[in-house]
Amino acid sequence: MLKALIVDDEQHCIDRLERLLRSSTHNIQIIALCKTIGEAKKEIAKITPDILFLDVQLGNETGFDLLSQLNSIDFEVIFTTSYDKYALKAIKFSALDYLLKPIDNTELDNALQKLRQQKSLKEASKKIDVLFHNFKESNASSKRIAIPTVEGFTMIDTKEIIRFQSDANYTHIHTLSRKKITVSKTIKYFEDILDENMFFRVHKSHLVNLGYIKTYTKGKGGHITLSDGIQIEVAVRRKDELLKILRT
């Protein structure tokens, strides 16, 4: 039995989620329903929930504000949002879970399924740290990213990453400290969430940090040499765009 708390400023959203959770096959007990950050803080202190369904946009405030006001986070967080590109990007960066409104029954089911497989609550706290770091850090190049691995999660500064290399449905991440991390995510996943001013997909299987490109050598598509000495082929169709970016 998991204790759940729903925070949303719109009643119909609370109603819909509540209805879906009640009809769910997962054993969820809804403890409280809150409409403001203040209410939520009190409830969290009182009932110590296992899951927090948190709306991103809460009137003039955000769900992130609520989290930042808490001393410790020892529960799982699932964000709910209707449409917020930037918030979603941040959430994905921290590998936190989210549901898009109107919430689909199947997706809710998947989220709860994933939650049950979570090893410990420590991971949640770590992910939220990453989220806060990225919010505080205005500098786009020093964002932190939560990488899901077999053991759990690894948090890496994006400026630590030299390049991503695709290997079918896996991606190898090569870091400055010469570590190679293998993740079961496609290279496209990283391409989508990472800042396009910082990382560039030079090839079907290569996503590189623009800051570490040492030289570009001419050729049909040409190739680039990275600061760790590795040479990477540039796809013919990516050449023009790469050169445009490198020039500016």
Added chain:
Amino acid sequence: MPRPTKNKYCIILICLVHFFGTSQQNKLDSLKNELQTHTLKDTIRAGMLIELASEMTYSEPNEGFSFIEEAITISKKNGWIKGEALAQRQKGNLYYVLADNLNALDAYQQALSLSRKIPDKQLESSILSNLGNIHADLKEYDRALENYRAYLETSQAMGNRAEEIKALSNIAIIYNDTENFKEGVSYLNKALELAKQEENDLFIAAVTNNLALAYKNLGEHQKALDHYKEAVAIAQKIDNKYIEASALNSIGKINVLLKNYTVAETNANKALTLSKEIGAMEWEADSWEVLSKVHEQNGKMAEAMNAYKKHIQLRDSVLNEEKKSELTRKEMQFEMERQQAVANEEIKRQQLVKNIYLIGAILLVLLAIFGYYIYKRRRDELEKKKNAEFNAKVSETELKALRSQMNPHFIFNSLNSISDFISKNDIQQADDYLVKFSRLTRAILENSEKKSITLNEDLELMELYMQIEAIRLENKLHHKITIDQDIEPNNTLVPPLILQPFIENSIWHGIAPKKGDGHIAIKIEKEGDMLKYVVDDNGVGQPKKNMREKKSNGSFGIKITKSRIDILSHIKNKKGSINLMDKPEGVRVEITLPLELQF
């Protein structure tokens, strides 16, 4: 060519008189003694050296050069130009005797310019005469004449009659050699006149002898005989056996021609005796020839044979001598030609070098022009590319405008169908529908910002769209998407939602009005560098009866899509197309687009 050779002997006869008087061994010895006592290197010694070399001309010409070189050095040192000129002329004489015409010419030319510097007309005229002789020897008659004429002029200027006579005679000989006998006769007559005025019997004899030969050549035998006889008389008077022998022989020959064999024999015998006396082999040979013919006529065959043999022997030895000098002359000529050839070769080489430079320069200019042309073309191309890029930007802006126009249209159509759905179905299905619709809307919102998405993503959207429409049509809509094997859906970029208006058309104008289930088949194929969508439905087809209806059939969405494809074709410079076709059952739409790959 025996005739010119004989004539030349006559010239030499005259010239030798000038070169040296009497050659005496004791004079040579006394000169040598004097030289040994007079060792001071002054003009006196130089003069003696020249005289010594001059004495050696015919006896030992090869020994003469060392004395001449010393004379030249001393003269130069003392600034004695005449001495230098005399020495050079003597050097020429030595070479001439040795039949080295080339070096002889060289030395004479030096002597000539030196003599003109002094100036010394007498010396000049003698050198001109020698130059004329050499050119005559080389059969360069024009140059010989040139020199002889100059010789004649200087002699006349000096008032030296003897030289003038020699010049006139030599000119006449050249005319005879070139078979211009009349001209020759005229010059000889002038010479003879002068000689008579001078009362110089040697010259009278020599010129008369030559004149006789000229008449003989003209076929005037009597005149020739008269002149020969006169020459003989004068020669006897001055005791010149050379001229006498030569003239007697000639008389003999003419008499043979006139068949006066006895007279011929007498003359020939006289000539023979004289020739033997002076050791002149050629004239001896001539005498024997005449005698042989006379004996033959007299029937004394043995004597004739004997005379003929002697004639041949002597002639052969003379000819051998001549051949030797001829050979030397030929060698000289060959050497001269060789040098000329070398010079020509050098000129040719320089011409070639010049040509190569010229060709190089032309090539360079051509290269420069070509380079400029390439540069210009490249620049124009860049300009063109820039223009194209600008146009593309304009087109993309237009495209963006079109995309944002389309979305509200689609959204409102969908909202309409939601309303329609809710009024007909239960709440659970309405909710299902709504969730799907919100997902689709979100995806459309996100993708409408992009100019292209992967085929995979686009087809997911289409799938979602058709699921929604299927719910609305109470599941009487079935669909199937087929992708060609040589298409990579993840690497192929397409403009988002290009198919949607056509699918919508098929659903609402084809399948919705139809009784029973409808089917939509979407096929994606590759055609060269184009991507082809084929949408088949088995609906009721396009309405045909009413023209107005048909017109309105092209929905707003389809019109926008047509514009999008036109602009895309313009940007990619490849012609895309849309084709709507009626089938027995339903409609087929074919859309081709430029194939674009991500990587």
